[in-house]
Amino acid sequence: MKIAILGSGAFGAALAAALGREGPVVLWGRGQAGREIRRLPGLVLPGSVTVTADLAQTDDADLLLLSVPMQALGRFVADHGARLASRPLVACCKGVDLTTGLGPVEILDTLGGPAPAVLTGPSFAADIAIGLPTALTLACRDDALGAHLQARLSTPVLRLYRTPDVIGAELGGALKNVMAIAAGVVIGAGLGDSARAALMTRGYAEMLRFALARGARAETLAGLSGFGDLVLTCTSAQSRNFSFGLSLGRGESFDPATTVEGAATARAVAEIGRTQALDLPVSTAVAALVDGRITVTEAIQSLLSRPLKQE
Numbered sequence: 068m069k070i071a072i073l074g075s076g077a078f079g080a081a082l083a084a085a086l087g088r089e090g091p092v093v094l095w096g097r098g099q100a101g102r103e104i105r106r107l108p109g110l111v112l113p114g115s116v117t118v119t120a121d122l123a124q125t126d127d128a129d130l131l132l133l134s135v136p137m138q139a140l141g142r143f144v145a146d147h148g149a150r151l152a153s154r155p156l157v158a159c160c161k162g163v164d165l166t167t168g169l170g171p172v173e174i175l176d177t178l179g180g181p182a183p184a185v186l187t188g189p190s191f192a193a194d195i196a197i198g199l200p201t202a203l204t205l206a207c208r209d210d211a212l213g214a215h216l217q218a219r220l221s222t223p224v225l226r227l228y229r230t231p232d233v234i235g236a237e238l239g240g241a242l243k244n245v246m247a248i249a250a251g252v253v254i255g256a257g258l259g260d261s262a263r264a265a266l267m268t269r270g271y272a273e274m275l276r277f278a279l280a281r282g283a284r285a286e287t288l289a290g291l292s293g294f295g296d297l298v299l300t301c302t303s304a305q306s307r308n309f310s311f312g313l314s315l316g317r318g319e320s321f322d323p324a325t326t327v328e329g330a331a332t333a334r335a336v337a338e339i340g341r342t343q344a345l346d347l348p349v350s351t352a353v354a355a356l357v358d359g360r361i362t363v364t365e366a367i368q369s370l371l372s373r374p375l376k377q378e
């Protein structure tokens with residue numbers, strides 16, 4: 068019984084550290100050399116974690132966690148589908164694919180294997196890596212498989228809550244990153260904590276509107292994967308999405324090599340909103356801002372000048 072984690076970035080390595088304290092884990096990374104994790108410098112992985120750049124070393128695992136960035140998942144699945152298909156898969160990425168509009172579970176669904184799951188919720192890799200307590204959502208349409216995965220992936224400090232609402236769980240995790248960029252812009256532009264609270268609340272209303280239109284359940288959005296992760300990511304400078312927004316708001320540059328899932332997701336969501344006539348002012352403004360089509364001042368003005376309406 069071995070778990071394989073595909074993707075040795077910050078989150079994959081953090082999960083390997085947490086799960087490796089409980090049993091054997093293989094951590095695969097593209098071009099990974101040695102046990103040093105570039106995105107989590109200084110992390111010492113337990114001896115039970117095998118680190119490799121050879122995907123064949125994951126073939127004896129009976130459970131696969133995919134922690135490559137969202138925009139890389141489609142290509143990864145296309146390239147390695149035959150190797151992945153027959154085993155339970157858990158997507159650990161947050162976002163909406165820009166070219167297809169699909170979430171991670173819908174992409175894994177194309178393989179036709181057991182019902183894929185998604186693991187999402189408020190959790191910084193750095194916290195998980197050092198064993199701080201964390202609660203996450205494990206969503207799987209097949210509740211028996213979901214219960215098995217929940218038990219398998221929970222540890223004394225990593226508590227997994229279960230839901231069959233895959234759409235709600237993955238959209239909560241995807242959309243909160245867009246809102247975190249916006250919250251960062253608000254703080255970076257000096258608009259203050261009250262404005263951030265307003266942005267988070269109206270952003271949550273937008274997340275709910277979008278997710279309900281896609282078939283999600285409202286209570287999922289109110290849980291760890293939606294509200295919980297929105298709060299974490301919009302209020303902590305540990306968040307890359309928030310920090311990216313902060314830089315935009317301040318007019319500063321930002322390291323382009325940093326994974327900022329909310330940027331592509333804003334574009335994908337804004338496009339879906341446009342074609343389906345959904346009112347998504349924050350996502351639309353973030354998409355236009357990251358594409359350089361509007362300035363920070365114009366983005367703020369676009370939100371403040373909307374007609375007054377009932378809450």
Ligand SMILES: NC(=O)C1=CN([C@@H]2O[C@H](COP(=O)(O)OP(=O)(O)OC[C@H]3O[C@@H](n4cnc5c(N)ncnc54)[C@H](O)[C@@H]3O)[C@@H](O)[C@H]2O)C=CC1
Binds near residue numbers: 078096142192325
């Ligand atoms: N870092 C965090 O605190 C958390 C991250 N996540 C999610 O985990 C996912 C992965 O993010 P991180 O690990 O943080 O990113 P990261 O930037 O730390 O690492 C990404 C890793 O993916 C690899 N990669 C990129 N393209 C690839 C491809 N085509 N094939 C194979 N490997 C590829 C990179 O080499 C790198 O090792 C994201 O969707 C993120 O939203 C979720 C919760 C917490």
Ligand SMILES: O=C(CO)COP(=O)(O)O
Binds near residue numbers: 190296300307326
């Ligand atoms: O998803 C996360 C926390 O739950 C990590 O957020 P960032 O990708 O913004 O760093």
